[in-house]
Every structure is written in structure tokens, then in C-alpha cells.
Amino acid sequence: MTREGHRIRLRKEQLVQGAALCLLLFLAGLAIAGPSGLLAWSENSRLLDQRNAQVVALIVERDRLQNLVDLLNPANADPDLVGELLRQNQNMVHPDEVVLTLPESE
Template identity: 65%
Template sequence: MTREGHTITSPKERLTQGAALFILLVLGGLAIAGPSGLLAWGENLRVLDQRKAEIARLAHQRDELKLQVDLLDPNHADADLSGELIRKNLNVVHPDEVVLILKPER
């Protein structure tokens, strides 16, 4: 120990302290600016909201498809839905029917 109360450190101790300080600085930087750090928090929340909306949309679409599958069950198929799909996919029309083609508005 010196007169001023400071201890003299060896080069090996200084290297160890420098490496520890460097690691702490890197970890601190990642905690703030890393991919899951504080600065990315708002972006992660925005992406989470988008994903939840997409999940809700896909769940609704799945439910609609499940309803159609249930209505097309070979044991008790819905006559209206099966007739609609036949006309739409196979272009089959009875002789006494009139076909109106509606174009969607742009």
C-alpha cells in the first residue's frame, strides 16, 4: 500500500479488471440497444399487436372454413351450399336459370 492509501495493482489484475469492465459495458449496451433491449421494446409491442390481429383474422377464416366443411359433410350435405359451389366451380346452370355476372367496384 502506498502513502496515499492506494494499492499498487499488477498488470494481470489490471487486465482482469479491464476485461470485466468491457464485458459489463457490452452487456449494458445490449440491455439498452440490443434486439430485446429497451429501445426495441416499442417495436416489439407493435409487432405483437400485428401478430394478434393476424391470428384473430386467421381464426375467423378457419371458423368459416370449418362451417363450410361441416355443411358439405357427405352424410348430410347442405343442398344450397353444394349447389352454389357446383355452379361456381363447374359453371353448371339449369336451363331455366339466369346468370348475372357482378363485377366488384374498384
């Protein structure tokens, strides 16, 4: 092989190695600072904890509403709850009831 051919081959190898090094550095940068890299790990963990807390709150609210639905089942409604809801939402009272309003305390 001639001296000139050897230089061209060496130059091509250097370009390929340089491109591979650039690609490797880019991938390392993504692993550290990318959207799912090491720097985003704590933020994702914090968001996961927030979402888990929201899920727990929604499960508690769902269970409360399910209990209310079960108590208002037309086949077997709880009379105390029905009366409470009628008084609260419809302002309905029995003729023999007296309503006392209390001033709101702050």
C-alpha cells in the first residue's frame, strides 16, 4: 500500500472513531440530563408520590360516595339519611318540626 493510501485510510479511521466518540458522548449526556436521565429521576419520583397521594384521596372519595349510593338504594333506603338530605337540599320539614338557625361562628 502506498503512503498516500495509508494516510487516507488512517484519516477515515479517525473520522469514524471521532463520530463514534461524539455519539457516545451524546448518549451519555442523555443518560444524565435527558427526560428520563439521572437529573430527572428526583422530579419523576416526586411526581409519582403526588399522583399516589391523589389516587388515595380519590379512592377515599369514591368509597364515601359508594356508601352514600348504597344507603340511598330505593329498595332499602336509610330513612335518616333520606330525611337529612331532604332537609339539607330541598329545605323540606315536617309540619310539627321547628327549625332553629344558629349564627355561624368564625
